[in-house]
Amino acid sequence: xxxxxxxxxxxxxxxxxxxxxxxxxxxxxxxxxxxxxxxxxxxxxxxxxxxxxxxxxxxxxxxxxxxxxx
Amino acid sequence: xxxxxxxxxxxxxxxxxxxxxxxxxxxxxxxxxxxxxxxxxxxxxxxxxxxxxxxxxxxxxxxxxxxxxx
Numbered sequence: 001x002x003x004x005x006x007x008x009x010x011x012x013x014x015x016x017x018x019x020x021x022x023x024x025x026x027x028x029x030x031x032x033x034x035x036x037x038x039x040x041x042x043x044x045x046x047x048x049x050x051x052x053x054x055x056x057x058x059x060x061x062x063x064x065x066x067x068x069x070x
Numbered sequence: 071x072x073x074x075x076x077x078x079x080x081x082x083x084x085x086x087x088x089x090x091x092x093x094x095x096x097x098x099x100x101x102x103x104x105x106x107x108x109x110x111x112x113x114x115x116x117x118x119x120x121x122x123x124x125x126x127x128x129x130x131x132x133x134x135x136x137x138x139x140x
Contacts, residue, residue, distance in 0.1 A: 015085030 011037035
């Protein structure tokens with residue numbers, strides 16, 4: 001299981017978390033999504049390597065901005 | 071056209087507005103809904119009188135609290 005972390009800005013509530021989760025879950029290889037509006041932290045996991053750029057694009061699609069943390 | 075105003079607490083974003091709107095639109099007689107997360111103001115209009123208690127219940131169903139303003 002590999003995972004990647006991102007910092008998302010602009011989420012304010014559980015609906016925002018759900019919007020980000022819904023988009024990120026559609027990215028190829030994503031099997032697990034942890035997202036917190038309170039901290040802005042997004043952790044994405046899967047058994048295969050995941051394309052960080054695709055995650056950033058998915059967050060953008062949901063209407064938020066993200067930066068990769070590693 | 072009659073209208074009623076309510077003050078809603080807890081909305082933080084457009085998703086919250088949409089959640090409140092979706093529930094309030096289902097109340098009998100509601101033909102128009104204006105809702106703002108920024109101000110918390112909810113204005114509900116219709117050609118027939120609308121049951122304030124039903125609006126308060128709808129907002130509660132959406133996960134927020136409201137008080138009637140008149």
